[in-house]
Amino acid sequence: MTWASWTTVGIHAQPGVVRTVEAGVIEGDLTLHTTWSDGLAHVAVQFTGATDWFTMAGSPVPCPSEEASRTFHQDVVEAIRGGEDAGPTLRRLFGQ
Numbered sequence: 001m002t003w004a005s006w007t008t009v010g011i012h013a014q015p016g017v018v019r020t021v022e023a024g025v026i027e028g029d030l031t032l033h034t035t036w037s038d039g040l041a042h043v044a045v046q047f048t049g050a051t052d053w054f055t056m057a058g059s060p061v062p063c064p065s066e067e068a069s070r071t072f073h074q075d076v077v078e079a080i081r082g083g084e085d086a087g088p089t090l091r092r093l094f095g096q
């Protein structure tokens with residue numbers, strides 16, 4: 001089994017941008033982690049420095065390759081950094 005993972009620390013999420021399965025909408029200083037395995041990208045976020053991880057709404061997402069999942073991770077990071085306009089981009093990325 002092939003897998004890969006990426007983590008980006010210190011992403012500032014504005015209110016209403018990041019939606020999770022377990023905690024609803026979260027904001028503030030976040031860490032994003034993507035794990036790619038078996039053709040799926042699993043995306044989780046946490047408050048930077050915390051121990052609990054939350055699944056982003058819409059995760060996992062089909063990704064055919066390690067390279068595609070790396071690009072997907074970076075696209076999610078950039079969308080969150082986009083601020084108030086991130087919602088539509090994140091919904092598109094997560095197929096919602």
